[in-house]
Amino acid sequence: DQQVKQNSPSLSVQEGRISILNCDYTNSMFDYFLWYKKYPAEGPTFLISISSIKDKNEDGRFTVFLNKSAKHLSLHIVPSQPGDSAVYFCAARVNTGTASKLTFGTGTRLQVTL
Amino acid sequence: DAGVIQSPRHEVTEMGQEVTLRCKPISGHDYLFWYRQTMMRGLELLIYFNNNVPIDDSGMPEDRFSAKMPNASFSTLKIQPSEPRDSAVYFCASSLIRGHEQYFGPGTRLTVT
Numbered sequence: 001d002q003q004v005k006q007n008s009p010s011l012s013v014q015e016g017r018i019s020i021l022n023c024d025y026t027n028s029m030f031d032y033f034l035w036y037k038k039y040p041a042e043g044p045t046f047l048i049s050i051s052s053i054k055d056k057n058e059d060g061r062f063t064v065f066l067n068k069s070a071k072h073l074s075l076h077i078v079p080s081q082p083g084d085s086a087v088y089f090c091a092a093r094v095n096t097g098t099a100s101k102l103t104f105g106t107g108t109r110l111q112v113t114l
Numbered sequence: 115d116a117g118v119i120q121s122p123r124h125e126v127t128e129m130g131q132e133v134t135l136r137c138k139p140i141s142g143h144d145y146l147f148w149y150r151q152t153m154m155r156g157l158e159l160l161i162y163f164n165n166n167v168p169i170d171d172s173g174m175p176e177d178r179f180s181a182k183m184p185n186a187s188f189s190t191l192k193i194q195p196s197e198p199r200d201s202a203v204y205f206c207a208s209s210l211i212r213g214h215e216q217y218f219g220p221g222t223r224l225t226v227t
Contacts, residue, residue, distance in 0.1 A: 006156075032214070034214075034215070036218075041220065041221075042220055042221075043118070043205050043207070043218030043219050043220050043221055044157070044205070044218045045218065046215045046216070046217070049214070049215070089156065089157060091157075093214075101147075101159050101162060101170060102147075102159065102216065103159070104149075104156050104157035104158075104159075105156055106153075106154075106155065106156035107156055107157075
């Protein structure tokens with residue numbers, strides 16, 4: 001049962017335009033959400049996060065939006081740059097007090113074209 | 115800091131052989147995580163440690179998989195015997211705060227023929 005879903009395996013966007021990556025989740029106990037970026041032959045690197053008590057977090061060209069009622073979050077990249085081409089993973093955390101782990105989606109491959 | 119270090123980067127082995135993957139977390143981090151990445155399931159958490167103690171191994175697929183952390187600077191993930199379906203990229207990650215930002219190593223690409 002995939003609790004964190006990234007339904008678009010790939011996305012292609014022109015340089016300078018906005019990239020929107022989507023993520024849906026099913027577990028209402030998730031209290032923290034993160035986005036990771038992964039280049040080929042490297043490990044994922046942390047990009048941006050958001051607490052469940054917020055609906056928006058912005059960091060430079062990257063903004064994450066959280067819609068708790070819809071159990072949906074999205075990552076906006078504007079303007080998109082060729083160096084943004086990578087696989088993006090959405091992750092979510094349940095803080096149970098005794099154990100805390102991240103559940104990842106399957107990833108979306110973003111291609112930013114010239 | 116050198117970041118999380120994993121070895122080997124690539125491993126090719128025959129079915130039935132024992133495989134040992136190694137990880138050195140970032141110094142001072144007290145959480146260590148082992149993940150497996152496949153096309154179908156994305157990044158799956160296998161096991162994680164806090165202060166060298168295994169906390170949750172519910173993601174370990176079978177008894178063929180085992181993980182140890184003998185000290186704060188070293189962990190191993192062992193598969194014995196290995197099977198072709200174990201072929202995947204295995205990542206190690208470490209963190210200071212539970213569940214928040216985790217720092218990943220470059221991964222070990224395992225191929226079992």
